[in-house]
Amino acid sequence: MKVTASQSGDAVIAAVSGRVDSVNATSFEQELSKAMEGGSSRLVVDCGELSYISSAGLRILLLAFKKTRAQGGGVALCQVQDHVREVLEVSGFTRIMTVRDTVEQAIESF
């Protein structure tokens, strides 16, 4: 798992690659926190290279979602692969989080 962070306007884009499971969920949480250190409350998670996420990773996304929402922002996901999308749907995440096809659309969703 690797997180590469960048900034676009007042949104932070965190590109996640590889797999997120119970072994590295804590690292995932730390990487997302680090990406948000600048004080932004708008987080785009680019899932283009995310091949796998288990409930341990979903838990971190939900934490980030709650935190950013409390600050008036939110989390938008984009470029989600089919398998990961199914996991998001079954877990009810697509009902609460914005999911867009591209990074640009995700940024515009805020």
Next chain:
Amino acid sequence: MDVTLGIDVGTDQHEPRRVVEVFERFATANGVSDVVVQRFCLALDEILTNVISYGFEGIRGEPRVRVDFGLGDDLLVIRIEDNGSSFNPLADAPLPDFTLPVDERPIGGLGIHLAKNLVHDISYRREKNRNCLTLTQPL
């Protein structure tokens, strides 16, 4: 079952990932579709993570966890056995409440829900002081 593979699983937190990787190689090499492989990988990961994290709290004796994969022409079966405390995830795990507002949603509790919903059939039995979960998928 035409092809079978069994693995003894330790209680280290890295074990679910190892078992998932073994299963992925086994299933892919035997022609199981990517969609089914991905769903079973997640279910296996969630169930084993649960067993290893909570199944042996306060239990004396050597923990034993065993996973068996079986593949026939038209059926994929995974059997997960452990000698931890009695726990039927199908009945004892709380269901996530999707009607709750976001801020009130509990963090966690999704693993078993995912496993139940991504696998065609899961059954549980308690036999000889072991939890036995069987995951089946028609192919």
